[in-house]
Amino acid sequence: MMTELDQSYVDRIIPERAAEANKNDFGRVLCVCGCAGYTGAAYFAAQGAVRMGSGVVTLATPERAWPVLAVKLNEPVVRPMPCGADGMLSREALPALLSLAEKADALLIGCGLGRSYAVAEIVVTLIENAKCQIVLDADGINALTAHKDILRQAAQPVILTPHAGEFARLSGLENPQQGELTLFARKMGCILLYKGHRTLIAAPDGRLYRNHSGNPGMAKGGSGDVLAGMLVSLCGQGLDPVDAACAAAWLHGRAGDMAANARSEYGMTPGDLLHFLPDLLKRYNTREW
Numbered sequence: 001m002m003t004e005l006d007q008s009y010v011d012r013i014i015p016e017r018a019a020e021a022n023k024n025d026f027g028r029v030l031c032v033c034g035c036a037g038y039t040g041a042a043y044f045a046a047q048g049a050v051r052m053g054s055g056v057v058t059l060a061t062p063e064r065a066w067p068v069l070a071v072k073l074n075e076p077v078v079r080p081m082p083c084g085a086d087g088m089l090s091r092e093a094l095p096a097l098l099s100l101a102e103k104a105d106a107l108l109i110g111c112g113l114g115r116s117y118a119v120a121e122i123v124v125t126l127i128e129n130a131k132c133q134i135v136l137d138a139d140g141i142n143a144l145t146a147h148k149d150i151l152r153q154a155a156q157p158v159i160l161t162p163h164a165g166e167f168a169r170l171s172g173l174e175n176p177q178q179g180e181l182t183l184f185a186r187k188m189g190c191i192l193l194y195k196g197h198r199t200l201i202a203a204p205d206g207r208l209y210r211n212h213s214g215n216p217g218m219a220k221g222g223s224g225d226v227l228a229g230m231l232v233s234l235c236g237q238g239l240d241p242v243d244a245a246c247a248a249a250w251l252h253g254r255a256g257d258m259a260a261n262a263r264s265e266y267g268m269t270p271g272d273l274l275h276f277l278p279d280l281l282k283r284y285n286t287r288e289w
C-alpha cells in the first residue's frame with residue numbers, strides 16, 4: 001500500500017528539542033565523503049547534516065580535498081584521510097575510518113567519493129563493521145555494483161538513496177515499477193529512497209511512500225548531497241530509519257519549493273536549500289524565544 005507524504009505526516013515524525021538538551025543528545029554523525037574533484041558534494045552533505053540539527057558532524061575526506069573543505073566548513077570537524085595519487089581515499093584510510101565509525105551514531109558514505117577499487121573496499125568494509133545506521137549515497141552505491149550481497153550483512157538495514165542512473169547500475173533495472181523497488185528492498189533487506197520528481201521510499205517490510213514536495217529547480221548537481229546529509233542527521237538523532245527517510249525527502253523538497261518561490265527555479269541553487277531549510281524548520285520550535 002502506498003502512503004502519500006505531506007506536511008502533517010512529517011509533523012508527526014519530527015521530535016521537539018528538549019529545553020535542557022546538549023549536543024550529545026542530537027547525535028554524532030560521520031560523513032565519509034569527497035575527493036579531490038568533488039569537494040562540493042562533501043560540503044553539501046556535511047552542511048545538510050548541520051542544518052538538519054545534528055549535535056556534531058564529522059567529515060572524513062581524502063587529504064587532497066581536506067584543505068579546501070577545512071576552509072569551506074566551519075561547524076563540522078574535518079578530518080584528513082590517507083589518499084591515493086588519484087585524489088580519492090586509499091586503503092590506508094581504513095583503520096582511521098573504522099575507528100571514527102565506532103564513535104558515530106550514524107554514518108553517511110558516498111557523496112563525491114569517486115570510483116576506484118580502494119573506495120569499493122572501504123565502502124564494503126565499513127558496511128561489514130559499522131554498528132550504527134548507514135546511509136549510502138552516490139559513489140557509496142556505485143561501489144556495491146559487484147558487492148550487493150554485503151547489504152544483508154549490515155548490522156541494521158542500510159538506507160540507499162540512488163537516482164535512476166545509480167539504481168540502474170546497482171540493480172540492472174531501468175525505469176523500475178513500484179513493485180520492483182519494494183522487491184529489491186525486501187530481497188536486499190535495505191531501505192530504498194529512489195530519487196526523482198516524485199521520490200519513492202520502499203521499506204524491507206513492503207511499506208511504500210511517495211513524496212510530493214520538490215520542483216525542477218532542484219535538478220542541479222548538489223541537491224542530492226544536501227538530502228543525504230539531512231537524512232543521516234535525522235538517523236543520528238535517533239529517528240526510526242524509514243521515518244527519517246520520509247521526513248528528509250519531504251523537508252528537502254519543501255525547502256526546494258521555498259527556494260524556487262523566493263529565487264526562481266532557474267536561479268536557485270543547492271546552497272539555497274541549506275539557506276531555506278531553517279525557515280521551514282521554525283515550525284518545530286518549542287516556543288517563541
Ligand SMILES: NC(=O)C1=CN([C@@H]2O[C@H](COP(=O)(O)OP(=O)(O)OC[C@H]3O[C@@H](n4cnc5c(N)ncnc54)[C@H](OP(=O)(O)O)[C@@H]3O)[C@@H](O)[C@H]2O)[C@@H](O)CC1
Nearest residue numbers: 038039040041111112113114138139163164165166221222
Ligand atoms: N559539486 C560536486 O562536487 C558534485 C559532485 N557530485 C558527485 O559526482 C559523482 C557522480 O555523480 P553523478 O550523479 O553526477 O554521475 P553518475 O553517477 O555517473 O550518474 C549520471 C549517470 O546516470 C544516468 N542517470 C539516469 N537517471 C538519472 C537521474 N535521474 N539523475 C542523474 N543521472 C541519471 C545518467 O544518464 P543520462 O541521463 O546521461 O542518460 C548518467 O549516465 C558522485 O560522487 C556525486 O556525489 C554530484 O553530486 C554533483 C555535485
Ligand SMILES: Nc1ncnc2c1ncn2[C@@H]1O[C@H](COP(=O)(O)OP(=O)(O)O)[C@@H](O)[C@H]1O
Nearest residue numbers: 163196197214215216218219221222223224225
Ligand atoms: N523535477 C524534480 N522535481 C522534484 N525533485 C527533484 C526534481 N529534480 C531533482 N529533484 C530532487 O533533487 C535531488 C537530486 O539528487 P541527485 O539526482 O542525486 O543529484 P545530485 O546528487 O547531483 O544533486 C533529488 O532529491 C531529487 O528528488
